[in-house]
Amino acid sequence: MSKIKNIVAGLGGAIALNLLHESLKRKDKDMPRVDVLGEEALQKSLNYFGMSITNEDTLYRATLAGDIISNALYYATIGNGGPQNVFPRALAYGLAAGVGAITLPEPLGLDEKPVTKTNKTKALTVGYYLFGALITAAIIKAVSKNESIK
Template identity: 45%
Template sequence: MKQTSSLLQALGSGLAGALVLNILHETVRHIRPDDAPRMDVLGKRGLRKLLRKADAPQPDEDTAYGLTMLGDLVSNGLYYSFVSTGRGVWLRGVALGLAAGVGGVVLPGPMGLGEAPSNRTPQTKAMTVAWYLIGGLATAGVSWAWSKAQE
């Protein structure tokens, strides 16, 4: 039972961090369209690239956006769930958040997704790293609170 509870805590905390991350991205891109990170654009590019390689039909823009948001929540939620495993959730939240943010700045170009959505200005780069760090910290906070509630 404890193992199931730990898994639920990790997945639930990871999903909370992913939600915070996506809400930040989506809110700031409407407030600061010139330099906000556009991870949604990278996600749609990645989706379309995968579908082309699979010779699958391309979705319309709204469907691509919805699939990208769903994919972001699932993938970031699973990634952030590693924050909640074992002791040191705050340190792991910082480390995994920073790693994801730096990856979000440096990896899209080599992956063939373009650099501008996360790398176009110094502010864009800083926000990309900061948003993923905040997602990691949100995950750690939820996991910590979950642990305290179970004590």
């Protein structure tokens, strides 16, 4: 499978992840708030360079765009090695991303609470990233199936 197709599949997984997160983030007090964590990370990064985003809508949009792009590129690597064993790779990548999302904020100097508030929050955070990875794998598999039909 080509790198472009992997990126498109990764983009599909990243969009699915963000749609899931955005649709559920205010349903319950224990829902993960990956957006809040991302906004803090972006502001701290900008502050390091002497910049900041003061408009909340702009901060939200910039964070969302960065999240989609970075997750798309990460998920695109699931396609490396072709369609065989794509689902085991997706499981590994999804779990790695989810576990990273709940374990890396504190060492990076970020507030971990938005993704670690409760055990439910932690499990859902990992589940969201796993969901995006599995959607990516499904797209890769579907595109590969179409290619083999031609």
